[in-house]
Amino acid sequence: MELKWRNNLNQANEKKRKLQNETGVHSSFSKEKAPSTRSINRRYFLRGIGAFAASVLTFRAEGASEAGRRGKTGLASVTVDKITQSKFTLPDAILKGKLSLEEAILSRRSRRKFSSKPITLSQLSQLLWSAQGVTGEEQGIKLRTAPSAGALYPIDIYVVLPTRVYHYQPHIHALERITEDDKRTGLAIAALAQEFIAAASVNLVITAEYERSMIKYERRGVRYSIIEAGNISQNIYLQAEVLGLSTVAVGAFDDGRVQKALKLPKRHRPLLIMPVGYSL
Numbered sequence: 714m715e716l717k718w719r720n721n722l723n724q725a726n727e728k729k730r731k732l733q734n735e736t737g738v739h740s741s742f743s744k745e746k747a748p749s750t751r752s753i754n755r756r757y758f759l760r761g762i763g764a765f766a767a768s769v770l771t772f773r774a775e776g777a778s779e780a781g782r783r784g785k786t787g788l789a790s791v792t793v794d795k796i797t798q799s800k801f802t803l804p805d806a807i808l809k810g811k812l813s814l815e816e817a818i819l820s821r822r823s824r825r826k827f828s829s830k831p832i833t834l835s836q837l838s839q840l841l842w843s844a845q846g847v848t849g850e851e852q853g854i855k856l857r858t859a860p861s862a863g864a865l866y867p868i869d870i871y872v873v874l875p876t877r878v879y880h881y882q883p884h885i886h887a888l889e890r891i892t893e894d895d896k897r898t899g900l901a902i903a904a905l906a907q908e909f910i911a912a913a914s915v916n917l918v919i920t921a922e923y924e925r926s927m928i929k930y931e932r933r934g935v936r937y938s939i940i941e942a943g944n945i946s947q948n949i950y951l952q953a954e955v956l957g958l959s960t961v962a963v964g965a966f967d968d969g970r971v972q973k974a975l976k977l978p979k980r981h982r983p984l985l986i987m988p989v990g991y992s993l
């Protein structure tokens with residue numbers, strides 16, 4: 714039994730190592746890298762083209778984007794350290810990964826040693842989709858990847874990039890800029906000097922506006938919001954694993970300092986910080 718478990722773990726780790734060596738792992742617009750997309754169905758391919766076109770238009774509308782000029786495959790593989798646009802649509806998520814769910818669960822670990830290699834816009838898109846992407850609709854309510862008590866969705870995700878801080882907008886799978894500079898060091902200091910936060914390519918900050926859940930559940934809405942943040946965190950862990958990336962849930966920080974460093978709205982209370990990047 715023990716031996717079987719170890720063999721499985723070794724196989725999963727071997728797969729993950731291969732993934733880490735790849736570049737542009739999730740270029741949804743590259744034919745060579747999209748057999749999985751085709752195998753799902755043609756609809757996703759067309760949606761990918763649509764999202765790509767929308768993204769290019771947004772990048773171009775903003776003028777100075779080298780990313781937009783580089784064309785199709787360039788957009789998904791643009792690294793997050795180059796992103797400064799005020800608002801843009803993310804590439805569509807890819808719905809077939811390179812690890813099975815079981816392999817991802819088996820090999821998931823908290824990892825804190827990040828290299829300076831930036832992740833791509835496509836990888837960031839995938840992480841945000843796994844966290845809070847819209848995956849359905851019932852009675853006019855857009856449903857997301859993670860469960861939410863009463864489908865009230867009290868969680869927001871802020872994306873701390875080397876260049877800027879953005880707010881994720883699940884309904885349109887887009888990012889909107891909220892600050893103009895690199896806040897990673899400020900965030901690391903607010904998190905009791907956990908230095909790996911400043912080294913990570915991206916930090917996803919999960920915040921809750923309890924009032925959205927309390928409208929229905931009163932005080933219990935606080936509990937439900939915190940549970941929901943845990944669900945989201947696990948999705949990010951597993952998605953990072955599938956992408957060959959590392960992450961860790963960080964709960965040790967000064968709430969007020971995080972809010973101040975990132976200029977968060979007062980009602981958006983930070984619950985978890987998830988630094989993500991390549992391992993050293």
Ligand SMILES: Cc1cc2nc3c(=O)[nH]c(=O)nc-3n(C[C@H](O)[C@H](O)[C@H](O)COP(=O)(O)O)c2cc1C
Nearest residue numbers: 821822823824825904907961962963964965966985
């Ligand atoms: C709510 C929560 C808060 C955490 N806070 C921190 C933290 O502030 N810093 C840190 O390095 N790890 C933090 N962790 C990660 C745990 O240390 C880690 O999950 C634990 O050591 C088990 O290791 P594993 O995740 O690799 O299985 C936190 C985990 C959770 C669930």
